Amino acid sequence: xxxxxxxxxxxxxxxxxxxxxxxxxxxxxxxxxxxxxxxxxxxxxxxxxxxxxxxxxxxxxxxxxxxxxxxxxxxxxxxxxxxxxxxxxxxxxxxxxxxxxxxxxxxxxxxxxxxxxxxxxxxxxxxxxxxxxxxxxxxxxxxxxxxxxxxxxxxxxxxxxxxxxxxxxxxxxxxxxxxxxxxxxxxxxxxxxxxxxxxxxxxxxxxxxxxxxxxxxxxxxxxxxxxxxxxxxxxxxxxxxxxxxxxxxxxxxxxxxxxxxxxxxxxxxxxxxxxxxxxxxxxxxxxxxxxxxxxxxxxxxxxxxxxxxxxxxx
Amino acid sequence: xxxxxxxxxxxxxxxxxxxxxxxxxxxxxxxxxxxxxxxxxxxxxxxxxxxxxxxxxxxxxxxxxxxxxxxxxxxxxxxxxxxxxxxxxxxxxxxxxxxxxxxxxxxxxxxxxxxxxxxxxxxxxxxxxxxxxxxxxxxxxxxxxxxxxxxxxxxxxxxxxxxxxxxxxxxxxxxxxxxxxxxxxxxxxxxxxxxxxxxxxxxxxxxxxxxxxxxxxxxxxxxxxxxxxxxxxxxxxxxxxxxxxxxxxxxxxxxxxxxxxxxxxxxxxxxxxxxxxxxxxxxxxxxxxxxxxxxxxxxxxxxxxxxxxxxxxxxxxxxxxxxxxxxxxxxxxxxxxxxxxxxxxxxxxxxxxxxxxxxxxxxxxxxxxxxxxxxxxxxxxxxxxxxxxxxxxxxxxxxxxxxxxxxxxxxxxxxxxxxxxxxxxxxxxxxxxxxxxxxxxxxxxxxxxxxxxxxxxxxxxxxxxxxxxxxxxxxxxxxxxxxxxxxxxxxxxxxxxxxxxxxxxxxxxxxxxxxxxxxxxxxxxxxxxxxxxxxxx
Numbered sequence: 001x002x003x004x005x006x007x008x009x010x011x012x013x014x015x016x017x018x019x020x021x022x023x024x025x026x027x028x029x030x031x032x033x034x035x036x037x038x039x040x041x042x043x044x045x046x047x048x049x050x051x052x053x054x055x056x057x058x059x060x061x062x063x064x065x066x067x068x069x070x071x072x073x074x075x076x077x078x079x080x081x082x083x084x085x086x087x088x089x090x091x092x093x094x095x096x097x098x099x100x101x102x103x104x105x106x107x108x109x110x111x112x113x114x115x116x117x118x119x120x121x122x123x124x125x126x127x128x129x130x131x132x133x134x135x136x137x138x139x140x141x142x143x144x145x146x147x148x149x150x151x152x153x154x155x156x157x158x159x160x161x162x163x164x165x166x167x168x169x170x171x172x173x174x175x176x177x178x179x180x181x182x183x184x185x186x187x188x189x190x191x192x193x194x195x196x197x198x199x200x201x202x203x204x205x206x207x208x209x210x211x212x213x214x215x216x217x218x219x220x221x222x223x224x225x226x227x228x229x230x231x232x233x234x235x236x237x238x239x240x241x242x243x244x245x246x247x248x249x250x251x252x253x254x255x256x257x258x259x260x261x262x263x264x265x266x267x268x269x270x271x272x273x274x275x276x277x278x279x280x281x282x283x284x285x286x287x288x289x290x291x292x293x294x295x296x297x298x299x300x301x302x303x304x305x306x307x308x309x310x311x312x313x314x
Numbered sequence: 315x316x317x318x319x320x321x322x323x324x325x326x327x328x329x330x331x332x333x334x335x336x337x338x339x340x341x342x343x344x345x346x347x348x349x350x351x352x353x354x355x356x357x358x359x360x361x362x363x364x365x366x367x368x369x370x371x372x373x374x375x376x377x378x379x380x381x382x383x384x385x386x387x388x389x390x391x392x393x394x395x396x397x398x399x400x401x402x403x404x405x406x407x408x409x410x411x412x413x414x415x416x417x418x419x420x421x422x423x424x425x426x427x428x429x430x431x432x433x434x435x436x437x438x439x440x441x442x443x444x445x446x447x448x449x450x451x452x453x454x455x456x457x458x459x460x461x462x463x464x465x466x467x468x469x470x471x472x473x474x475x476x477x478x479x480x481x482x483x484x485x486x487x488x489x490x491x492x493x494x495x496x497x498x499x500x501x502x503x504x505x506x507x508x509x510x511x512x513x514x515x516x517x518x519x520x521x522x523x524x525x526x527x528x529x530x531x532x533x534x535x536x537x538x539x540x541x542x543x544x545x546x547x548x549x550x551x552x553x554x555x556x557x558x559x560x561x562x563x564x565x566x567x568x569x570x571x572x573x574x575x576x577x578x579x580x581x582x583x584x585x586x587x588x589x590x591x592x593x594x595x596x597x598x599x600x601x602x603x604x605x606x607x608x609x610x611x612x613x614x615x616x617x618x619x620x621x622x623x624x625x626x627x628x629x630x631x632x633x634x635x636x637x638x639x640x641x642x643x644x645x646x647x648x649x650x651x652x653x654x655x656x657x658x659x660x661x662x663x664x665x666x667x668x669x670x671x672x673x674x675x676x677x678x679x680x681x682x683x684x685x686x687x688x689x690x691x692x693x694x695x696x697x698x699x700x701x702x703x704x705x706x707x708x709x710x711x712x713x714x715x716x717x718x719x720x721x722x723x724x725x726x727x728x729x730x731x732x733x734x735x736x737x738x739x740x741x742x743x744x745x746x747x748x749x750x751x752x753x754x755x756x757x758x759x760x761x762x763x764x765x766x767x768x769x770x771x772x773x774x775x776x777x778x779x780x781x782x783x784x785x786x787x788x789x790x791x792x793x794x795x796x797x798x799x800x801x802x803x804x805x806x807x808x809x810x811x812x813x814x815x816x817x818x819x820x821x822x823x824x825x826x827x828x829x830x831x832x833x834x835x836x837x838x839x840x841x842x843x844x845x846x847x848x849x850x851x
Contacts, residue, residue, distance in 0.1 A: 002645025020553035025411065025415075028403070028410055028411040028414070029403045029407040029410060029411070030407070030670065031407065031408055031409055031410055031411045031412055031670070032408045032409065032667050032669075032670045032671065033666050033667060033669055033670055034412050034497050034505070034508065034667075035666070035718070035720075036494060036497055036505075036717055036718065036744075037716070037717055037718070037720035037722070037744050038423075038720070038721070038744055039720065040721070046720070049718050049723065049743055049744070050716070050717075050722055050743055050744035051721070051722050051723055052719060052721065053720075053723070054665065054681075054682065054685070054719055054720060054721055055638075055682075055720065055721050055723055055724055056652070056685065057681070057685055057686070057689045058679070058681070059681070059685075060679045066825060078501075082501060084499070084500075084501040085425065085501045087422075088425050088428075088429070088499040088501070089423070089424075089425040089428070089499075089501075090533055092423055092424075094424065096423070103607065125734070160658075161767050167318065168424050168427070169424065170424065171319070171320040171321075171440075172320070172321065172422045172424075172445060172449055173422065174469065174470050174471035174472075175468070175469045175470075175781065176469050176470045176471075177422065179469075219480045240806075248418055248419050248420065248421065250418040250419075251421060251502045254415070254419055255419070255502055255503060257411070257415055258416075258419060258503030258504065259503050260410045261411060261415075262411065262415060262503065262505070263497075263503045263505075266720075268669060269669045269670055269672070269673075269677060271674070271677060275670065276673050276674075276677070279670055279671065279673050280673055282403075282407045282408075282558060283671075283673070285403065285404045285407055285632075286404055287399075287404055288399065288404065288405060289396075289399060289405060289407045289519040289520055289631065290392070290395065290396075290519075290520050291519050291520055291521060291522035292522060293522065293529075293631075293632070294519055294631050295396050301787060302634070305631055305635075305670070306631070306636070306637075306638050307635075307638055308634055308635070309538065309635065310534065310537070310635075314349075
């Protein structure tokens with residue numbers, strides 16, 4: 001039961017920490033535009049060369065358009081296959097793609113195991129006795145799990161080697177960078193060992209996942225936490241889930257904000273619109289910058305300061 | 315100290331953290347190999363007696379050395395106070411979210427390094443890596459401003475904060491042209507160029523430290539006198555009068571440059587540097603707009619005849635003051651739109667960045683001259699004989715117009731129509747390389763900074779230009795079209811520095827000059843090669 005409690009706690013930390021991260025981002029004030037082209041939600045013709053709506057005469061007379069389809073066309077391969085890295089840094093892609101794809105497959109495996117558990121609990125009776133869907137799902141879980149474990153282990157080892165062995169990386173790496181990689185690697189290697197020695201069809205992992213939905217009531221006698229490798233796998237997977245949102249590794253999902261709210265944020269400010277209202281609100285803020293030419297005293301607003309001319313040069 | 319530097323080394327005492335030796339720089343092709351053994355000339359010891367010079371071979375700011383330890387400590391405290399403000403919405407709402415995201419999510423994968431022309435051409439000097447200065451700032455922030463940072467920094471990356479760190483970081487923020495090529499290749503979307511921008515802001519807005527060319531002689535002079543060139547309104551009018559006369563010689567008819575026409579459709583904003591250094595650019599705009607029958611005006615009000623906004627590079631407050639001034643002039647003139655002349659940073663400043671600053675009747679629509687000109691040229695509003703531009707032409711993409719605004723094709727459509735010898739550089743468009751004069755470098759020349767720029771930051775552009783004309787005989791005149799004043803200044807300087815006019819017959823100019831050069835009915839050619847007209851009447 002101890003492992004289940006640990007996993008529940010870690011899930012709670014993950015949800016709480018991720019929620020905080022997202023809340024922090026959405027509660028940050030409107031910022032000035034800082035997009036970089038190509039902006040992928042532009043029209044197909046413009047995305048091809050990086051053009052923008054500002055290429056049109058009197059562009060402000062045209063309705064602002066944003067193509068979700070074009071965005072997805074870019075983002076899906078970017079998220080799944082790291083296409084940006086493939087284009088810009090092929091040698092690193094060879095190391096990091098297996099690592100990231102391995103992690104994705106682990107997430108996918110967990111999601112499939114949850115589906116399996118849900119169907120076992122609340123699905124048709126035939127599912128529990130082994131129908132076609134059950135067999136198909138078993139195959140998917142084993143396939144995704146094994147491929148993920150192999151790719152993740154190889155990628156993790158490759159990235160750790162790169163970080164230790166490559167001077168360009170080593171000089172910028174801190175203990176936390178090694179720890180983070182080492183942590184993930186412990187998960188991959190323990191899971192690999194556990195699966196290889198005791199659980200080739202990941203039945204134990206499925207049982208554990210089932211137990212997560214039933215408060216620790218397993219379907220059958222096998223419990224993966226009985227082996228050392230299984231215990232390490234459960235502990236490291238749980239702790240990793242809690243740890244990721246506390247580190248820069250949350251770029252896996254925080255990338256959304258980097259792309260959508262900065263790199264591709266090209267929404268123009270229209271008279272009477274929400275953006276204009278937000279700008280007016282921000283112009284009332286009172287800065288305290290100390291350089292003399294700013295002439296901020298904590299009482300003057302951005303609006304006051306922007307409409308003044310400094311007497312002092314410094 | 316040189317090759318194996320770590321971010322923490324920025325705090326360590328040394329006469330110089332980085333030196334570029336002869337032969338270190340990215341080699342130039344023939345016939346410029348003789349420049350491959352040339353490096354940055356040493357700083358004049360008399361001139362640098364009392365300023366900080368311990369970063370590398372050049373000086374951009376010239377920060378006075380503190381006289382006492384107490385002064386040093388006070389400056390360190392000021393720095394930390396400024397750094398804290400970068401994370402506060404009251405002080406930095408303008409860039410808070412982009413800044414926080416870039417500070418927190420870098421995976422240190424070094425993909426940005428290979429995209430940086432300064433890092434590459436310098437012979438891959440560690441301090442010029444986009445991540446170097448960003449990582450220094452991240453470590454200072456985590457150690458000195460985050461709770462428990464002194465302990466956790468042993469785990470997350472340590473650094474010492476002292477006057478040396480700060481003085482070097484300030485200088486180092488002026489070794490990046492803010493071209494944001496690094497940000498465009500980052501797989502996560504982190505923008506180390508933005509972090510550099512924020513470092514500059516911290517120094518200017520909290521400590522009053524900035525290069526005099528962009529602050530004292532730049533934004534301050536712009537707001538006080540009317541132009542960063544120092545040109546007053548009467549002087550601007552005089553210059554334009556002279557330009558009109560020059561243009562009349564070219565066209566054979568009267569060219570009128572309208573001033574302060576209330577209710578005109580267009581307020582044309584030029585970089586005032588054009589009036590002094592490239593008056594033919596201002597004149598060419600007038601010829602085209604007049605021939606196309608546009609309703610337009612220029613403003614003779616202080617700041618209204620100078621589109622520049624150097625605040626974009628280092629100070630949000632100065633930026634806001636200039637942008638508000640520009641918009642207010644347009645508002646009072648009751649124009650329908652502002653058209654930005656051939657000035658890249660002014661394009662981005664007023665069109666994109668100020669878009670979330672100007673409200674109500676100050677939010678006058680802004681359009682790029684590339685777009686206005688493409689409409690004129692491609693809809694047949696002027697008569698053109700493209701045979702007149704019968705020489706090789708290549709196009710430089712100003713980062714602020716192309717990568718930062720996505721205005722890529724209009725200028726190309728024009729060139730495809732008017733320049734039969736047009737060819738692209740490699741790479742081009744949104745993948746372009748900076749001219750090396752970005753973020754103020756084109757106008758900074760104190761100490762030996764101009765040599766550093768010509769040898770390091772503009773080197774990649776020079777190689778690109780040479781490659782664009784490979785296969786053309788040296789005696790054939792070639793034209794680099796640079797539709798941006800600062801880019802044009804940087805390209806002028808590299809052509810001069812490397813004797814490219816003498817050796818390869820390379821010339822440069824704007825886009826409007828090429829258009830006028832192809833216009834039917836001109837008496838004289840506006841483009842001259844070695845003092846000779848590019849076409850004979």
